[in-house]
Amino acid sequence: MKKLLLAGVTIAMMATPAIAQTYKFAVVPKAMNNPFFDVARDGCLKRAKELGNVECIYKGPIEHEPATQAQIIQDFITQKVDGLAISVADVASMTKSIEAATAAGIPVITFDADAPGSKRIAYIGTNNKDFGLALGKQLLQLRPEGGKYAMVSGGPGAKNLAERVDGVREALKGSKWVEVQGSPTFCNDDSTLAVQQMSDLRTATPDLAAIVPVGGWPMFAPEGFKAFVNKNKKDIDSGKLTLVVADTLKMQLELLRDGYSNALTGQRPFEMGEKSMDTLLAIKKGQKVPEVIYTGLDLVTKDNVAQLLK
Template sequence: MRKWMLAAAVAVLATLGQPAEAQQKYRFAVVPKAMNNPFFDLARDGCLKRAKELGNIECIYRGPVEHEPATQAQLIQDFITQKVDGLAISVADVASATRSIKAAVDAGIPVITFDADAPGSARSAYIGTNNKEFGLALGKQLLALRPEGGKYAMVSGGPGAKNLAERVDGVREALKGSKWVEVSGSPTFCNDDVALAVQQMADLKSATPDLAAIVPIGGWPMFAPEGFKAFVNKNKKEIDAGKFTLVVADTLKMQLELLRDGYSNALTGQRPFEMGEKSMDALLALKKKEKIPEIIYTGLDTVTKETVGQYLK
């Protein structure tokens, strides 16, 4: 009898001091817009790191290979069928995702959005960039570099993504009242296709030979570094003479290296790694019935040729 009581006491003591959630394992799915976009690789890495630190979390990272809202919706439905414990979604199309999020919440699965939001949906929170501020920062960078103005164009991703529409609005607001004029056909939409983004830049420059600036509001063209270099080299004389300027969104390592090597004029970057980390914390808190802020901004980094070295460290 004493041996039985001792064993029971040891078992009880072994659980003391451990957080309650340590007794429960959770499977959280992270659904990016497109898995061929290296931006989301960093969100995945942040998710996996935080899941490992927490110990009782499995981070499942799966999305469409390319930017396909219908495929994203199907994947979310698959996760609902699998009864995952939580979903973090970068919304490719607001209307489609709003329906998918409702289906998940109706099934008892907490949902947050990251990177791209669907604010009218049943999601509990958004984690990511203040995208209007992001666009304003890009526009202000261009204005600081070229206050004399000129003709400019933007390259965007998917036309149904609210975060990208907010960035476009931010750039326009920053340049309103200046000598910068947006050309017809801007923004173009590459649907996260990096090769297409480079081609669209070339098409914009060909259509408007005196185009003074291009502002990709996502890093897509730089994610195809060889194609991006070829485009820049073709226009290097104008860039070096200060007649053609490239202000690009995001600050992935390859982009920082391109900026260092003279292939762009400035970058404004998000923090996707933190988005992945905070998504795990938020979903865990929701599973524990804890309240979380509806909006969690992860901040921006503004990088120039003068400061790029410290970011590469």
């Protein structure tokens, strides 16, 4: 409070409250047709609303297209957003985009998929090597007797997916599981293609004993996934074919509950969206943030799926 002396009269004047700085943070997924990123978007929007002085702008390629993702980031640089959170579709191209944003004074963090050699300030998401290890260990627990297995992956340039593939292989090393030739396939985050690749793998190797998608893509096309399972239901019910799938979106939990997979290993995309807003805001305030923020995993089978659905 300030006091003003006017004609012998003291007048109390209230100080004008400072207007809070507002920020526009852009969240750029690999692909907007992937429901996994819808959950990250929801976390981002929720947290931005709670913070009050933050706007979450969600935009990425419709499909998995690294060149389009790079162009979208360039557009955000031109618009001079206050911060970027990127799920890296291709490490090489995104490293250049992150460098361009940093040169323009825009702080960049990554979520879900990282580019650790870039100028990004922090990564938020899953420890992807541990993720792959967990998938492999789930398969070992379900089928210790082993057999032939194959993996389905997304984009060949995505470091996070390569780490998951390595983790599955490491978990199964020394066991009786043998990876078939042509594994992993790459669906480029296309759900319909992921289901087709599962069918192709089964056709190419009739005695294939397990399929491990390292992302939830085939289940993101639930009707196609159901059709694949129904076609192979006799082998799945008898234990000749085991399906261990990554991610735990609601539709996936429902499919597991209804007997359409054997196990799921889940990430926490909602938290990734929330923590992206918190981290970018901390950076703008000049605060030091951890370089790596892991959001954890959830292991789900028929025994605990009802609990997660609650």
